[in-house]
Amino acid sequence: MTKKRLTPVARKLRRDRTEAEARLWYHLRGRRLEGFKFRSQFPIAAHVADFCCEEARLVVELDGSQHADSASDPLRTASIEAAGYQVLRFWNHDVFENIDGVLQVIVETLRLASDRGTPHP
Numbered sequence: 001m002t003k004k005r006l007t008p009v010a011r012k013l014r015r016d017r018t019e020a021e022a023r024l025w026y027h028l029r030g031r032r033l034e035g036f037k038f039r040s041q042f043p044i045a046a047h048v049a050d051f052c053c054e055e056a057r058l059v060v061e062l063d064g065s066q067h068a069d070s071a072s073d074p075l076r077t078a079s080i081e082a083a084g085y086q087v088l089r090f091w092n093h094d095v096f097e098n099i100d101g102v103l104q105v106i107v108e109t110l111r112l113a114s115d116r117g118t119p120h121p
Contacts, residue, residue, distance in 0.1 A: 017041075020062050020092035021050060027103055028060075036110055045083045047076055052085070056113035059085045060106060064092045086113070 017025065017040070028038040028051055042052035044059065051060040059080050063073070077087045088109060090102050 018062070018064070018092065020064070020095040023099065024051065024060070024062065024095050024102065027099070028106075033103065034107055034110055044085060045079045047080060049080060049085075053110065056110050057085050058106075058109060058113060059087045061087060061089045062092055062095060063089055 021040070025038075025040055027033055029040070031037055036053050036056060038060075039052050039054070040050070042049050042054075042059075044052065049059040050062050052058070053060075061077075073089075077089070080087050086109065088106065090105075094102050
């Protein structure tokens with residue numbers, strides 16, 4: 001699917017975000033995390049990533065219980081990585097129970113991306 005064809009899907013997902021997505025988005029939006037710009041429900045390849053920081057080439061995906069035995073998640077991750085992004089996956093439970101830990105992993109990954117020379121504003 002092309003980005004143009006995924007845009008309506010992304011818009012719907014933004015309107016209908018899960019509670020876990022809303023909680024994490026609160027911390028990522030508006031350059032609140034280390035000054036990095038994140039986008040929510042961002043089309044990449046044939047997928048819509050939950051959160052994307054283009055400048056660090058980082059995608060953050062949240063997974064609920066329906067993903068526990070998902071055969072498609074590794075394929076989705078591989079496709080996004082083939083487009084040049086690193087993918088971090090967290091369980092929704094982690095967002096509810098350990099948001100500080102989730103944010104710390106994201107920050108550490110962003111800092112490593114900056115150290116590798118990935119542009120940052």
